[in-house]
Amino acid sequence: MNAAEINALIEPERVHRDVYISQDIYRLEMRHLFSNTWVFVGHDSQTPNKGDYITTQIGDQPVIMVRHSDGNIHVLYNRCPHKGTKIAIDRQGNTGKFFRCPYHAWSFKTDGCLLAIPLKKGYENTGLADSPNGKGMKSVGAVHNHRGFVFARLAEDGIDFDSFFGDSLSSLDNMVDRAPEGRLEVSGPPLRYMHQCNWKMLVENQTDTCHPMVAHESSAGTAVRIFKEMGEPQPRPAAMQIIAPFMSPYEFFEDMGIRTWPNGHGHTGVNMSIHSNYDAIPGYFDALRDAYGEDRAKAILDENRHNTVYFPNIMVKAPLAQLRNFIPLAANRTLVESYVYHPVGAPRQLTEMSAMYNRMINAPTSIVGHDDLEMYERAQEGLHAEGMEWVDVRRLYTGPEDFEAEAVENGTTERQMRNQFNAWAKFMTATMGDATSVAAQ
Amino acid sequence: MTGQANGRITRDDVIDFVYNEARMLDEGRFSDWLELWLPDAIYWMPLDYKQDDPVGATSLLYEDNFMLRLRVERLNGERTFSQKPKSRCHHVLQRPFVDVFDPETGTFQTVTQMHYVETRLDEQQLLALTVTHDLSTSDNGLRIAGKKVELLNCDAAFGNIQLLP
Known part of the structure; x- marks a missing residue:
């Protein structure tokens, strides 16, 4: 395939199914996209x-x-x-x-x-x-x-680190700033969760704000119901802090906001997020104030970004010091590794909250993860259905979009998915001649 | 489970309890299974081999009564899409070792080697388990004070494990 054929798979408001199901496209991604970008x-x-x-x-x-x-x-x-x-x-x-x-x-x-x-x-x-x-x-x-996060570009030449990530590094910075000593330490091995689906489905799902109240009704909705039946005891069970916000109404996710940056990066939770309403951890603010001063400490904690996608294949949750790595093994096979970090100088209770979130949401034994994986794997199989070859990503699309400019929009837009595919085509074809063929790879 | 509420607990009572618990899971009697748990009990499945800190690092499961009830009610729910169709499971137990047997204080601990099979649609997976039960006597006889399930291949990448090994 050549650059023109790759570009033909991406339209402004829809993408061709081959980007998910073609093993030839997968091989080109490995040779081009994952070589030209910072991974x-x-x-x-x-x-x-x-x-x-x-x-x-x-x-x-x-x-x-x-x-x-x-x-x-x-x-x-x-x-x-x-x-x-x-x-x-x-x-x-x-x-x-x-x-x-x-x-x-x-x-x-x-x-x-x-x-x-x-x-x-x-x-x-x-x-x-x-x-x-x-x-x-x-x-x-x-x-x-x-600041501790190691990225690599396989290609000898190409875009430099700062140009590739630009202002999107503010999420990683906020995650590190949340440590009173300004550094993180990995806390135990990652969860390793095998998905029989394309890696991009997982990346897109990080900013898909119209699925939690549907796909996760069985877990989050049931949690809310049980809590009510128990008479809403205080303090609320830890699970309620973590799982219940998934049942927030559409309006909540609309108000959360989505920001996109150039080169495929973006995040949900511009104004607030499902992580905004956690109980305060004793001693944490004091430690941050001692390190940064009152105003700066407040500013750091006021930023409650939800999921930040670093294109092509990781997501971080700054308030919970988590990173998920979506490792593409084949067109229909993705290994997800989910890490928890300890913000050095913060109470261990903060890391325990992160570890709890990780096992409740990201584990192969997680009642939330089960329903996500179910959706991905159904899509991976369903996309082979003939008669409809395109996947729709046009939610809140209003016309030509300039992804080279930072933008903040309604939290239920699929603009970040379109941003990713824009970057996908850019870095797939950056070093691809007109006559590149799969056979030559 | 005769002889528990009105007399001294025997070693057979303890061993039978472990077998009966596995049978409940295999027969899908999850609501009955919930009744076996004491209010403060925790179901722990470590992520790391020989993991000693269950909460400071990630575990596969570390669930209290609320989470276990949520898990069971979800399995029984109408919109539980990953359970349409439902999974089934099957335990094969080696005879439990009774490592702590103290009827005076009502404290018992068993360690049981198990093979656990879970299936759904065309997929079936086999897990090798070492299961530690902490059991205590209550007004209702033996009950679970804690359960730790160690997977032989805990560091492997898994697909969904949806039921309760």
């Missing part, structure tokens, strides 16, 4: 010491994020330059001062540089030293650590 890798508190590493994926590419001996984070392709063996497969560990391939003992510094090869004289005058395979483990194109 989340991990948090630097997962690798606090020299030699600490995690293994993960950027799109379909296996990578290692590692703390080098100079203290900097490096992101390397997880492939021995010799035969292709993955250098590490445990999800996290410490490799000491160097990686050593378990197959033939080629070894590498933690910045990827070749350190040693056994019986090296066998490579004399073979040209290995001048070949890419003789240089060591290959690094990704670029790495950026934004």
Whole structure:
């Protein structure tokens, strides 16, 4: 497929089903979209010491994020330059001062540089030293650590970090600012939830404000009913704080507002959100005030953004210090990893609230998650129905939209989904010639 | 469950209780199952292997009476779309180890190895479980004071686990 054919899949108010169900499109996404954009890798508190590493994926590419001996984070392709063996497969560990391939003992510094090869004289005058395979483990194109959050761009050249994210970094900043010490620490392993659907359905759902009161009536609606039957005891059960707001009426979500930024980023909860009405945690405001002063502390806590999408494939909840990573494994297969962070200096009770939200909403055992996954998987199958090839994203569409400008709109608009597809086409085709074919990938 | 309310609890009573609880779940008698729980009891399913902090890091489940009731009433609800059609489950139990047996204080603990099968439509999954029951005597006989379900592959990526392992 060439750029024109990719662009033909995206119209202002609808998208072709192939963006969800075509494995050929998926392969192009991995080669282009996930190479040209800045993709989340991990948090630097997962690798606090020299030699600490995690293994993960950027799109379909296996990578290692590692703390080098100079203290900097490096992101390397997880492939021995010799035969292709993955250098590490445990999800996290410490490799000491160097990686050593378990197959033939080629070894590498933690910045990827070749350190040693056994019986090296066998490579004399073979040209290995001048070949890419003789240089060591290959690094990704670029790495950026934004206040602990590590992103990478696979492509050697392309848009720089600040230009790509722009003002959208305000959500990540608010999440970090909510820690009195100005930094976060990962709190336990992520939930890992397998979805038999396309990764973009999950990303779109983060700003889909017309589904909670429908899809989640069985959980949130039942919670509200039980609470009433119990005589509305105070303090209310913890679950009521977290699950009940999903039953808020359409007007609530309309008033919440949606903001979009260039390059596919955006968030729900401009004016307030379902996270605005949580009970205050004793000692938390005092700790923030001591760190920032009264006015700044209030300003930080007054921002209660709901879901912020960082295009292409993560979402953060700043008030709850959460991050969800939607890892695309195939056109119809997505691994969701949901992390909780501890805002350093805040009461542990805050992190307990985040962990509670994570297990109640994002777990494979969650009564809320069950209904979301049900919808995605039904859509993944339903999209194969012939006779209707387009998916509709025109809610509150009023005419041509300029996604290069920040905008704030009614909270039930699907503008953020259109913004994502605008960015999708942009970064899919940025380095795609007119004659690019799937076969050539 | 004879002999619980009016006499001393025997080891067989404790073991029978564990089998009967699994049978209730397999037969879908969730409302009856709720009656087995003491008011302050917690159902915990850790996310991490050998996890020691259930609430400071994410667990798969950490549910009090309110959440368990919500879970059961949702399963019975009209608009529970992920349960149209409904799931079914099946427990196979090894004989429980009775690790704490103290009729004087009414305190008992069992550890039971189980295979748990859950199915819906064309999908079926098998989970290997280590289940710890803390049981106490009440006016109604033995009741659950706490239940911990450890999955052998807790660190794996799962699809939906919708019923109660």
